[in-house]
Amino acid sequence: MSGKYISELVKSVPPSGIRKFFDLVLEMEDVISLGVGEPDFVTPWHIREACIYSLEKGSTSYTSNNGLLELRELLSKYISSEYDTVYAPDNELLVTTGVSEAADLAFRAIINPGDEVIIPEPCYVSYIPAVVFACGKPVPVPTYQEDDFRVTSEQIEESITAKTKAVVLSYPNNPTGAIMGRKDLEDIADVVNEHDLMVISDEVYDRLTYNGTHTCFASLPGMRDRTILLNGFSKSHAMTGLRVGYAAGSDEIIGAMTKIHQYTMLCAPITAQIGAIEALKNGDGEMKKMVREYDRRRRLVVGGLNKMGLDCFEPKGAFYAFPSIKSTGLTSDEFASRLLKEQKVAVVPGEVFGECGAGYLRCSYATSREELIEALARIETFIDSI
Amino acid sequence: MKEILEIIEGNPKIEPVASKIKEMEKAGIIRKYKTVIDWEKAGEEYVYAIIEVKVALRSRTGYDAIAERLARFDEVRSVHLISGDHDLSLTVRGSSMKEVAFFVAEKIATLEQVQGTVTHFVLRTFKEDGDILFEKEHSERLLVSP
Numbered sequence: 001m002s003g004k005y006i007s008e009l010v011k012s013v014p015p016s017g018i019r020k021f022f023d024l025v026l027e028m029e030d031v032i033s034l035g036v037g038e039p040d041f042v043t044p045w046h047i048r049e050a051c052i053y054s055l056e057k058g059s060t061s062y063t064s065n066n067g068l069l070e071l072r073e074l075l076s077k078y079i080s081s082e083y084d085t086v087y088a089p090d091n092e093l094l095v096t097t098g099v100s101e102a103a104d105l106a107f108r109a110i111i112n113p114g115d116e117v118i119i120p121e122p123c124y125v126s127y128i129p130a131v132v133f134a135c136g137k138p139v140p141v142p143t144y145q146e147d148d149f150r151v152t153s154e155q156i157e158e159s160i161t162a163k164t165k166a167v168v169l170s171y172p173n174n175p176t177g178a179i180m181g182r183k184d185l186e187d188i189a190d191v192v193n194e195h196d197l198m199v200i201s202d203e204v205y206d207r208l209t210y211n212g213t214h215t216c217f218a219s220l221p222g223m224r225d226r227t228i229l230l231n232g233f234s235k236s237h238a239m240t241g242l243r244v245g246y247a248a249g250s251d252e253i254i255g256a257m258t259k260i261h262q263y264t265m266l267c268a269p270i271t272a273q274i275g276a277i278e279a280l281k282n283g284d285g286e287m288k289k290m291v292r293e294y295d296r297r298r299r300l301v302v303g304g305l306n307k308m309g310l311d312c313f314e315p316k317g318a319f320y321a322f323p324s325i326k327s328t329g330l331t332s333d334e335f336a337s338r339l340l341k342e343q344k345v346a347v348v349p350g351e352v353f354g355e356c357g358a359g360y361l362r363c364s365y366a367t368s369r370e371e372l373i374e375a376l377a378r379i380e381t382f383i384d385s386i
Numbered sequence: 387m388k389e390i391l392e393i394i395e396g397n398p399k400i401e402p403v404a405s406k407i408k409e410m411e412k413a414g415i416i417r418k419y420k421t422v423i424d425w426e427k428a429g430e431e432y433v434y435a436i437i438e439v440k441v442a443l444r445s446r447t448g449y450d451a452i453a454e455r456l457a458r459f460d461e462v463r464s465v466h467l468i469s470g471d472h473d474l475s476l477t478v479r480g481s482s483m484k485e486v487a488f489f490v491a492e493k494i495a496t497l498e499q500v501q502g503t504v505t506h507f508v509l510r511t512f513k514e515d516g517d518i519l520f521e522k523e524h525s526e527r528l529l530v531s532p
Binding site for chain 1: 389392393523524525527528529530531532
């Protein structure tokens with residue numbers, strides 16, 4: 001096939017750089033993978049049990065487009081108690097098929113062709129393609145280790161043009177583990193206000209904050225109606241494959257997103273929504289246990305990487321370490337490819353998440369401690385052999 | 387403290403925080419470290435039975451005397467004073483059903499305070515002291531994902 005049937009827009013987007021590593025890893029055996037972007041825990045049993053029970057009872061139908069009312073009511077209560085920001089269950093909350101769908105809807109709901117969206121990098125691999133698919137123009141802004149991988153209000157201001165429509169914030173950050181302080185966000189809020197922009201704030205890792213407090217961007221004064229808050233259950237409750245997330249925002253924005261959602265997705269899977277209800281009602285204990293375990297692994301991995309001479313910034317959220325490998329003289333792609341071939345440890349090269357990620361690796365510590373210890377030993381052997 | 391205890395309850399081999407653990411050992415909060423063994427997998431055919439024991443109380447000594455006496459037998463792996471129809475619940479281990487049955491008949495049933503016993507042989511153990519013994523669940527994650 002020549003690809004003549006494929007749209008130019010789709011052709012313009014390169015396949016994800018993660019794919020290459022995925023294919024390489026598949027060919028090998030006994031690989032320890034630090035390349036996984038999801039929890040290694042299975043969804044807590046009480047949540048699975050609630051899903052199973054709902055299937056036994058025959059809950060297999062569509063739900064309302066915006067999701068089960070009980071779930072939206074619980075979400076409203078949860079966000080208001082956690083972040084002191086109130087969203088009406090009826091028209092300001094939309095349950096989606098994972099946060100990815102919510103992000104896609106957010107871009108499509110607000111972007112006119114040619115509108116620019118500022119996206120701090122390194123970041124999750126989907127934002128840029130999603131903006132392109134929505135006929136927008138992504139404007140990447142690099143962040144640096146010197147700034148703890150936080151984007152500054154000055155950087156955002158410098159990137160603003162007459163066409164700028166929105167800013168994406170995704171903290172705690174995948175792949176760096178960076179978080180933003182309240183003051184950092186307040187400065188950004190001032191810029192956003194001044195230039196009349198929207199903010200798409202993906203806070204899916206909010207509960208995985210270890211050192212410091214997570215500030216919800218929408219909770220800042222005047223920001224609620226400028227923010228499309230995205231979150232979900234994948235990371236906090238180990239529910240990645242169940243696909244359930246949500247968006248919160250003004251009536252107008254959620255209405256626009258719901259319009260796309262109702263014609264394209266109809267509703268999030270009912271089984272997953274029921275699982276999410278159980279997670280919100282009774283999931284705190286299990287979640288906190290998982291968070292504590294991540295934190296212990298975080299200290300193990302960051303300590304281990306630094307000890308072997310890889311300069312590793314202290315990640316304060318999510319479940320990734322993002323060490324610099326510049327001292328080895330290898331590019332991150334070379335490092336990752338050789339590490340995989342020679343020591344059978346899979347990591348993801350930083351530039352997959354944006355150009356400024358070059359010279360870094362993303363090491364996920366959502367893996368058992370035994371495996372992490374073994375992986376660290378193998379990485380050290382590899383470094384010694386360079 | 388609870389956090390540390392929960393961690394080492396799940397995996398006593400875990401490194402650091404040694405000083406705190408030492409303190410808790412000294413204070414008797416951590417009594418001992420145990421190993422949960424799947425004997426069947428090791429090829430050892432142990433037979434376990436849960437024995438319900440009905441006790442006729444002698445004045446003053448209460449349940450303690452009989453319970454402590456039973457607890458001294460190596461064959462007896464656990465002793466609980468329980469509510470309900472019976473008074474004591476024992477776990478007894480032997481190398482055959484016959485051995486367990488004779489132990490109960492000769493060493494337990496014959497005790498003066500013991501009014502009666504009911505023996506339940508264990509056919510299969512699914513969970514032992516918080517440890518799941520059947521195949522542990524795991525999700526087949528993609529090895530690399532965004």
